[in-house]
Amino acid sequence: MRVTEQQRPASPAEIRRWRQYLADERAEATVYRDLAGRRDGEEKEILLALAEAEGRHEAHWRRLLGDQVGQPRRGAVRTRFLGFLARRFGSVFVLALAQRAEARSPYDADADATDTMAADERIHEEVVRGLAARGRQRLAGTFRAAVFGINDGLVSNLALVLGIGATGVPTTTILFTGIAGLLAGALSMGAGEYVSVRSQRELLEASTPNPASRSVLSHLDLAANELTLVYRAQGMSPEKAEFHAREALRTVAIATGPVDVKQTGGLSPAVDEHEAIGTGLGAATSSFCFFASGAILPVLPYLFGLEGMAAIIVAAVLVGLALLATGAIVGLLSGGPPLRRAFRQLVIGFGAAGVTYLLGLLFGTSVG
Structure with a gap:
């Protein structure tokens, strides 16, 4: 049975453990804020949300300690090391270490931590795994x-x-x-x-549509609609190929400017693939x-x-x-x-x- 939010008498060993948890949560929140400071957009928002969650955990231990919070303690050595790396590098290595740190959370086996906190730490591991996966992929x-x-x-x-x-x-x-x-x-x-x-690269170039093919789309026979063959050759079903082809030709028919590459999907050049392989x-x-x-x-x-x-x-x-x-x-x-x-x-x-x-x-x- 886990604790609720009310105060109860605590032993010296419990107070020491709670104080260490408090210090660790504070240090982990700092790590996530430092990482967020080196990122922008969605990744920054996610890291700040993790820091906020660690702040809620910190508040839990403060409530249990009450007037026995004592002097601020330093977090675990590995957490402080993470903070050092986050402030200076902010790389995928730090996220990988943070992922392992979240996986080692002791809250599952500690009756003084709430079920919500234990669940948070499990989910944090998956969140950090997702962020680290982006860096690993890059x-x-x-x-x-x-x-x-x-x-x-x-x-x-x-x-x-x-x-x-x-x-x-x-x-x-x-x-x-x-x-x-x-x-x-x-x-x-x-x-x-x-x-x-x-x-x-040569294989990709051989698979890249000829740009000149896009310039003739407006002259295709709408009844025959041979553009469907392009999509079927790329693996689409006849029905799906027919739909995409008609949408592409409809866009070309009403367009007043250049052909929209996104709308003509199968005839757009594979630029990203070339850049990805270097x-x-x-x-x-x-x-x-x-x-x-x-x-x-x-x-x-x-x-x-x-x-x-x-x-x-x-x-x-x-x-x-x-x-x-x-x-x-x-x-x-x-x-x-x-x-x-x-x-x-x-x-x-x-x-x-x-x-x-x-x-x-x-x-x-x-x-x-």
């Missing part, structure tokens, strides 16, 4: 390319360097092999992205840089003169830290546990490099 392509490129560079070049190093060849050979692997992989990634994006050169450059930034790490110990097992250990540590970082970032953005994602990335990367290292040892032994 950076999905770039983020995928960045994570894929960096991790590919880290794992493939570490495997190459360890595999060659395990055979017992001179350090200079390992160094130049690593540099060659960096350049070959980065160029391959860049060329692959360029071809992929260019091919996608340019081939931009994708190639990004992929080259992402791969190279990961592939350089296994080579750094050899560039600075380390040899043998010392170079291998340093290379493995550098790559391991980078894999942990990229895995944690993936976890944050996906709303999953960052540590679990980080260690998953580490195990996969080291597993691939370890197999190559063992093969290098076997090859070096058999040659020797």
